[in-house]
Amino acid sequence: MKHYSAFAVAREALRYHMGWERAWASPEPKKKYDVIIVGAGGHGLATAYYLGKNFGITNVAILEKGWLGGGNTGRNTTIIRSNYLQDPSAAIYEKSRSLYETLSQDFNYNVMYSPRGVIMLAQTEHEVRGYQRTAHANALQGVTTEFISPQRVKEIVPIINLDGPRYPVLGGLWQARAGTARHDAVAWGYARACSAMGMDIIQKCEVTGISREGSKVTGVTTNRGDIACDKLGLVVAGHSGHLADMAGFRLPIESVALQALVSEPIKPCMDCVVMANTVHGYMSQSDKGEMVIGGGTDGYNNYTQRGSFHHAEETVRALVETFPMVARLKMLRQWGGIVDVTGDRSPILSKTPVEGIFINAGWGTGGFKAIPGSGCGFAELMAKGHSPLCDEFGLDRFYQGRFIDESVAAGVAH
Amino acid sequence: MLILTCPCCGVTGEETEFHQGGEAHLKRFGPGASDDEFHTYMFAKENPKGVHFERWRHNNGCGKWFHAARDTVTLEVYGTYPAQTLEPPKEIRDAITAKRPGWTWREFA
């Protein structure tokens, strides 16, 4: 693998960039692998990467029915934070965030991790208490967050309207080392590193069946032939139920659309990520200058990667109210992704009823930020059979009633 | 932005008048049921790529719940029918068969 650096770019410039090699190879599938990962999105590639890096398992294929990074990895709003309330969530998201800090250096590909900070606005007394609780929990979880005053919020985000006629900003949960990264680069960087370890990334390879012998998995059937494996990881956000169906079990998952949109690019005006959950919207500004905007999920099962306009409408009106200076900006593009939402809205990182099959799914709206941590934990789970990062996220929790619920509010006070 | 026809009041309205409420034809399991049965009832989702039977409420309208047979990939609505039934009506199942021969959904086909 050719090392990337400014010097390399300068050297190549002199020969008109004719000397760059492929970022990742495009091999034909082999007959058998130790591990097959289905899904070359961020989570799948990261799983493979840490299987190789941490456990020396490199006879790995990553199968992708479309193009790598083409699912939710390439269509999210790139927010990275770990200010979660419950211990298992905070553990995996903080692991992830800390890996993001050094990811560019780790695999020599600039993912542009930008720890510009994330504020979650508290706009009701209820939210104030909820975020104060999170700040307390985070302090014990090793996650650095603080509950800040409205004045601090205004200092960090000068364009915010603190006294909206509807929901005044009462404070915010601030995580200074949270931020954003370049989504495509995360997938590409992992892909390049996996390829360099000798793993096979096979694009345009759709899994159409899963073979087992008794209760144990033996391989997969694809549009490019049968491929055998000892272990199979299903990491296919948006299609998990479909794959589980092939393997013969059902999941506590429903797939719905999550929409995002961007404005036209403007000069820098906001240097952090702001999330306003009361009014259902969040916004950051990309390095290109676009305001990147997201909201809640649509309300029905949907595999179209399109959403309903009124959800975007709800998000936009919230942000126009919260940031009055965006009123005369224009929406450049809107799109949707398919997210898997579980029964408690927390992910599943688990063994399955079929021996040798592991599933990584159900990240809902939080998948991108979890990529390195999820990959790291899931690789350990696949290699060793258990992982402290994953153990609480098993499928068994839905039988036991042991939920990991991040939605702070159950109801509104009297 | 879907349109649905409420079988209770006859309105054909846009999605913003309605609210989806998960899978239809769930069999409730209460005290005495096994862990497996209860888990299946509460959590094991069909979540198909294709025809789906689901509950909708006409919440900005007549307030009634009803069922819809809808394709989650094409978003085609094969039909809506009252919630007070244990299985989809035959004409809706036939309409689905015409479009998606060989379909199944739980015990229905």
Next chain:
Amino acid sequence: MSEAVTPLNGARFEGLATIEDAGLTGMITLRGDLASKEVKDAVQKAVGLDIPAQRQAVSGQGSAVLWMSPDELLLICAYDSVSQTIATLEEALKGQHFLAVNVSDARTYLHLSGAGARETLAKLCPVDLSEAAFTPGMFRRTRMAQVPAAFWLDEAGTFHLICFRSVADYAFNLLKTAALPGGEVEIYG
């Protein structure tokens, strides 16, 4: 007894349409088997009107019956006669499974009239308000911007609109904004 006041207290706005507080009005939610003779008779006795067909309103002199859902009607009558009307219903439906409850104060009731009435509503409600599609006697429950609302049209071209009492100001301001001069769509009327 104190004087009853509506949430809008007589508010009125004249723009592309005239929007006005319709004043104190009796409203009774009646739930029951609408197909039954008993309910039909009870409604006749109570307000002197027939049960409307699905999604229709039948109006009388100061009274109306609105089809809310397959098992629910909203009876409109004089504000002062609500107790009497409910008593009549209860008497007529004795032994039946039904529910009759006073909701006169739970709602705000507006009249919307003038050339721009259709356009004003069409800015806020996802309903076909063209002359061909929405005709006198029709009753529609729907969404008005961000709140539930219901309306019917009388022969004189006035829309009668109800929504919840707590959002009376919001509803009035919405309609007022939609009816501001300069906002003529010039498509209806």
Next chain:
Amino acid sequence: MSTRLAKTGRLVDHNRAIAFTFNGKRLKGHPGDTLASALLANDQMLVGRSFKYHRPRGIVASGAEEPNALVGLGEGTRFEPNQRVTTTELFDGLTCISQNHWPSLDFDIGAVNTAFARFLPAGFYYKTFIHPRPFWKHVYEPFIRQSAGLGKASNPGDPDRYEHFYYFCDVLVVGGGVAGLQAAVTAAEAGSKVMLIEQTAHWGGRAPVDGGEVDGQPVADWVDATIAKLQGMPNVTLRNRCMGAGVYDHGYALGYERVADHTPGSDAPRHRLWRIRAGQIVTATGAIERPLSFAGNDIPGVMLASAVRDYAVDFGVSIGDRTVVVTNNDDAYRTAITLKQLGLEIPVILDARQSGGGALADEARALGIRVENGKGIAKVKGGKRVEGVAICAQAGEGAVLEEIKCDAVAMSGGWSPVVHLWSHCGGKLIWDEAHAHFRPDPANPPKGANGEGFVIPAGAANGAGDLASVVRDAHEAGQAAAKAMGHKPKGKAPEASTSEEAPMQPVWLMPQGAGIKLRMKSWLDYQNDVKVSDVQLAAREGYESVEHAKRYTTLGMATDQGKLSNINGLAILSDALSQPIPQTGTTTFRPPYTPISLSSIAGEAKGEIFQPIRKTPMHGWHEANGADFEPVGQWRRPYCFPKGEEGRHEAVNREIKQTRASLALLDASTLGKIIVKGPDAGRFMDMLYTNMMSTLKPGRCRYGLMCNENGFLMDDGVVARLDEDTFLVHTTTGGADVIHGHMEDWLQCEWWDWKVYTANVTEQYAQIGVAGPNSRKVIEKLTGDDISADALTFMGWTEITVAGIPARVFRISFAGELSFELSVPASHGRALWDALLEAGEEYGVTPYGTEGMHVMRAEKGFIMIGDETDGTVIPQDLNMDWAISKKKEDYLGKRAQEREHMADPNRWKLVGLETLEGEVLPDGAYATAPGTNANGQRNTQGRVTSTYHSPTLGRGIAMGLVHHGPDRMGEVLEFPKVDGGIVKAKIVDPIFYDKDGEKQNV
């Protein structure tokens, strides 16, 4: 230089001048001008700078596809960045500024990037800026952000208003060109209700520029006649300045009407967003001309051939005195002919086709224009404007055959149908080899609710070529649309001009064998600075998928979303991958067609009507009396009522003390109130609540808990039995609609044979809590009815007349004092409130708010939904087993609560917490336990759920959930604060005040 021609320009009024400014320079234009034509008429060739290299940029197109000419429009609160000059109508007093440069448009420091362009190829930032780590955030990123970004943000305080309009039609026709007009006429004549929208201010599209005849009349006359005809049809609605912005599922479309952009400050809404539900959508959206990729094709003065023609014919503006035309098709000859006929010079037409053009070429030659077949441009000379071109053989590598001086280049690389709206909702495309473009695949349209296609392309948007085929195709589209709506189409398509053209020849790179140095100067995406060499680099590095290449190079990601660049770029990519273009495919088309204002999306929802504010009948009094409100759902409830200089805390303390000492009033109208009636009401209530409700006697009240089917506590409240058949359920403020919906769900979908009716009567009543030792006295002053301790016992209710108003009075207590809740018709609520205040004056009555209520309930150890519960708490956690009936076989949530984790004795349970020093425990604090877990997180053994300063006890009190809490009374726990330090608290009984309940029982 570009200039205004005398007496041409079919759209402008030469007799009137209007003034505008560009970068402070005062300029003049005419009514009918676009800002683009007016700038060009003033020889303003340089209008902006590109995104990455800050290259000089001029106007390249005449319509929505313009990538370069974006300006900051307007001033102050009406300032708007990135406005496309080609779609901005000129108005008197318009002001605009150019973007993305410093210090000035003419001299931009950022242009130094051009010199380093070679070192900044596609994706260079993925390979660099990696070390040292902190530099990305602090050095590299700020630099990149500052140099990118185009225009400046708009300012807060937008004074304009925006609105939506819901519209329904059988057939929506998008595009008011000849095809759209014809499709509309055809569908309308068949009887369909038709809406026709056009994004510009004019009808007819390009056809009047190009000429020809329809139905025996010149096309411009036919357009006028057809518009007149459509205007006369009652089933047709016409809108110009209204762009088809997006097509969504089930026939939903957005029309973006720019009502007042050209008349700022008028009383009209600025934008109106049409939310159209159409049975069928005809996309008559025309086609967009493609640039040619040759070196220097981005220099100001290089323009699409059709645009050059548009400016001349529509606006009477010539781009240059000497225009070189370069093309791979016949259409561009029209530009040469038009200019020549206007007396302008065409030094040469370079036709890349070896075989040259057809009849139009002959016509050009006949006019004396030199035509060179098989030739192309090796390079354009110039910097901030075109100075000349170097000619080469298209088949070669770019050896210069001749240099020609010129001040404009008109280029045409063929036409691409505008397929955006077709594609938004899943319509598929096919590659048309003959015309080298993608067009809609008729076999794969977007499908609607009924599973049938609902979008029909028409005219040039469907790949039709000359006027005759456009008209014919549009007529067929109109027929198909009408037929799909159940109408019977009639009539034939009018006759129209045909034109025999020689076949176009795809030219993706000029010259075909251009070396790397030329390819590095051949632009694909003008705004984002993506060149042919960049796409080739992406392919070499393995970014082979069209989406990879797009994202790696940023091709097509600019504000024009690749309208000019996408096809050219993917042709280059396909070539690099040695695969046919259809195999490469396209990127996904997403709404909107061109950017639409965020405010138009928000519509009317701003300021006062951003969201509904729900108000109780006493809201006005609260406002007038200085209430400090807090949002609770969509309600605003008084948090407290500060007096004078009083702060929140003092006000709350005063309110509590006054309640406990004498008398206070609470506006409790927001509490949910639901009637449950029927022979099966008792049975139903028993399923809803964990308690036994069916045994409640009429006239009595009972507190109850409601769980969801997953076992978690979802609501609580007091149930009153009104009569044998009827219950009145009180819910929390947030619970009213939720719980009513929950009830209806179970009644309609599970127990539909049970005889129960419900009605949500929350807003029918104003409810006032009257609390304090003097509460009975004050009510007695206003009623003749007996509410004595004997007549109305604790947890009883009765009907009384109070202040002349019929009321229900409930003797219940949440504050722990003697207290009553009075429920009266909402229209009398304010009157009762006033009467109670007046009658209570002698007792020093005070209103109290939600915080006082919270503190008092905590003093009494009552739980609060949303504080003690958070969606993860079950009644058992709150030691409320007393409220869980053991006799019932079933209730919602019962089975769930039998699961392993829910029955676990190790669940945290509710206790009181008393700080050792009397201070207030921090909200949300956790009690630590020794050690850490497997992930290195500190172990915990409990948490604070509510914490307050109790003015009654003069100390901090709290409730919390603690591991084995009730068994550990007296133990001291440590709660770390977030800023360091630890608060120690003792586990105590959660009832802090009046443990025996004597106060409420008087």
